[in-house]
Amino acid sequence: MPYTYLEHLADVGIMSTGATLEEVFESGAEAMLNVMFDLDTIEYKSETPITCEAENIEMLFIEVLNEILSRQDIEGIAIKGLKRGKVEERDGIYHFRGAAGGEPFNEEKHSVKTEVKAATYAGLEYRVEKGQHILRCILDV
Amino acid sequence: MSIEIRKITPYLWEVTKKGDMLVPGRVYGDEETIQGLLKDAEERKGGGFTPAIQQVVNVASLPGIEKASIAMADIHPGYGFTIGGVGAFDLEEGVISVAGVGFDINCGVRVLKTPLKKKDIEGKKDELANQLFRSVPSGVGSTGDIRLSVNEINEVLRRGAEFVVEKGYGFPEDLEYTEENGKVSDADPENVSLKAKERQFKQVGTLGSGNHYLEVQWIEEIYDTEAAEAYGIHEGQVLVAIHCGSRALGHQIGTDYLKTLEAASRKYGIPIRERELVCAPIKSPEGRKYFTAVNCGVNCAFANRQAISHLTRKALGSVFGIPIEEIRLLYDVGHNTCKIESHNVEGTMKRLLIHRKGATRAFGPGREEVPEAYRPIGQPLLVGGTMGTASYILSGTEQGMEECFGSAVHGAGRALSRQAAKRRWRGERIIQELREKGIIIKSRSKPGVAEEAPGAYKDVDRVVEIMHRSGVNKKIARMKPLVCVKG
Known part of the structure; x- marks a missing residue:
């Protein structure tokens, strides 16, 4: 998945790229989940729907990342990634619909790294360069 | 603007007002x-994230x-505020900001005093480490044995550590030795989303997880015997030092x-200097709701540290x-907070909203908020170091009350990013x-241990020495770690 981590003293900056909005959201989600888990230890067994809306693309990205964090806590699951994401604009509001897949969290099975408290507006940026969508933000860890 | x-x-250095x-x-x-701050600002000129010194300037520009x-x-x-940042605001004209509190509301440190000496635990460190690791849930995805209903969560949000003590997890004396007696008023669970409670x-x-820990320490040196007594x-x-906060609720x-205050910044025409530095007037409906929600987070963190103490x-x-009952609470202080406090402003006492982001409250001698037994000395401050270095107990001072609204450092502060730490250490x-x-x-x-490696932090001794020599915090004791449970 095309994402990189950016140097930030206290926390973790992520930058994801994708040929489509769906791809950049999916790679961004993986960038965040990879901070929390060794993703190879999680199986994609069941799905939970993720639906979010916001007034622009970058705020929608933060909404989706934070929704993934809250679904993990509420449902007690370890999420491997996002699939079948759809980004649409209707009447000036951006909507995301997709599924986050994983399995019930099991501390024996899942190799954990560092908890992400929240995806933040700090360093938040969306741009399109040479046909590639690019999203960037800082995760509070 | 340069x-x-x-x-x-x-x-103590001053950034010129302009x-x-x-x-x-x-x-x-x-x-x-200071040279480090200026160098960092210079290096970031071409883009990237906002440097700390610019964040000091941005906060100085808030109404x-x-x-x-x-x-x-x-x-x-x-984010918005620098870590170690303190901003005091007039209740009529001023603003409240998510960035001045942070996401881990009332993250803080509590220290328990044991009747044990270092020599008592030398041969039992592994057994103790294993027992603590089993007893106190830690790490990503961890859940506790204490399960609460929605009604009970609302009680936690309203009554903080007091509710937890009533449930049998602790002693009434613990509340006396917790900042705010473990419960801030003006907390309205109605203003906290169901998702946060869930x-x-x-x-x-x-x-x-992250930099949170439970650490068994021993006192290596006492600097002030009267205060120590x-x-x-x-x-x-x-x-035993416990460092954690309000968890997912916060x-x-x-x-x-953040969303509410982003809209409020635009509604009330407050310039947004950094996207995270959004805010609302304290007396606006949005600001008021946020304050009563933050207070719920504050209470949740007190409750959490109380449960972990048990x-x-x-x-x-x-x-x-x-x-x-022989394991008594020394004190419990938050370092991601905003509180209404009275301070001397140009000769008169004035009520202000004080944001402390990665900064500890540090009231000096005589303040009625300080427990009676500590009042002649001032409030104890609990400053966490890193796994391999030292932690400190300091006290607040009168000079600190005058200069910086009775505030203190909260830790060593990072010197290397988490990515750099993982590249350097295993x-x-x-x-x-x-x-x-x-x-x-x-x-x-x-990987979490590598991120928190002692070398990834600034030298806590130096940071504490600066505060001590400045006169706003005073060194009382230095501790060294024996056992550390990391999140």
Whole structure:
């Protein structure tokens, strides 16, 4: 998945790229989940729907990342990634619909790294360069 | 706008008020701290994330700020506010900001005093480490044995540590030795989303991850015997420090209100200097709702540390056969807060909203908020170091009340990013090296240990020395780690 981590003293900056909005959201989600888990230890067994809306693309990205964090806590699951994401604009509001897949969290099975408290507006940026969508933000860890 | 800094004393510097700044900036630090801040700002000129010194300037430009935008010696870049940042605001003209509190609302440190001496635990460190690791849930995804209903969560949000003590997890005396007696008023659970509450159901009494820890320490040196006597501590004594916050509930309150305050900034025409530095007038409906939600987060963190204290006492009791009531609370302080407090402003006492982001409250002698037994000395401050280095107990001072609204450093402050730390160290190696020094580390996450390696932080001794020499905080005791449970 095309994402990189950016140097930030206290926390973790992520930058994801994708040929489509769906791809950049999916790679961004993986960038965040990879901070929390060794993703190879999680199986994609069941799905939970993720639906979010916001007034622009970058705020929608933060909404989706934070929704993934809250679904993990509420449902007690370890999420491997996002699939079948759809980004649409209707009447000036951006909507995301997709599924986050994983399995019930099991501390024996899942190799954990560092908890992400929240995806933040700090360093938040969306741009399109040479046909590639690019999203960037800082995760509070 | 270029940033100008001048030396007031060798340990206090002023950022000259200019441009949109309503007050000057004030930074506690030595020559090296300031040169580091200016170098960092220069390097980031071409883009990237906002440097810490610019964040001091940005906060100095917010409406209603009083006296100065202040940063403690552990200053490093945060979101909107710098870490180590203190901002005081007039209740009529001023603003409240998510960035001034952070996502981990009322993250803080509590220290328990044990009747044990270092020599008592030398042969039992592994057993103690294993027992604490089993008893106190930690790490990503951890859940506790304490499960709460929605009604009980609302009680936690309204009544904080008091509710947890009533449930049997602790002693009434614990509340006397917790900042705000473990419960802030003006907390309205109606202003906290169901999602925030749902995220917390299984997390009360869990440590979390990242830089959170539970550490068994011993007092290596006492600097002030009179203060140490008042605090009930002595050389060689074993203490337990608990560092954690309001867990997912606080994170969700931050996430929810960032959106509310973003809209409020536009509605009330407050310029947004950094996207995270959104705010609302304190007396606006949005600001008011956020304040009552933050207070719920504050209470949740007090409750969480209280529940963890109970689990810690039981673990120590079972390993050493000591009565748990002999493990007493020294103090509990938050370092991600906003509180309404009275301070002397140009000769008159004035009520202000004080944001402390990665900064500890540090009230001096005589303040009625300080427990009676400690009042002649001032409030104890609990400053966490890193796994391999030292932690400190300091006290607040009168000079601190006058200069920086009674505030203090909260820790060493990072020197290397988490990415850089992971490139440089391996978790297994750090654990082995510390074991050779007699320090036992328990953690579910090896990369997490590498991120928190002692070398990834600034020298806590230097940071504390700056604050001590500046006169706003006073050194009382220095502790060294024996056992550390990392999140």
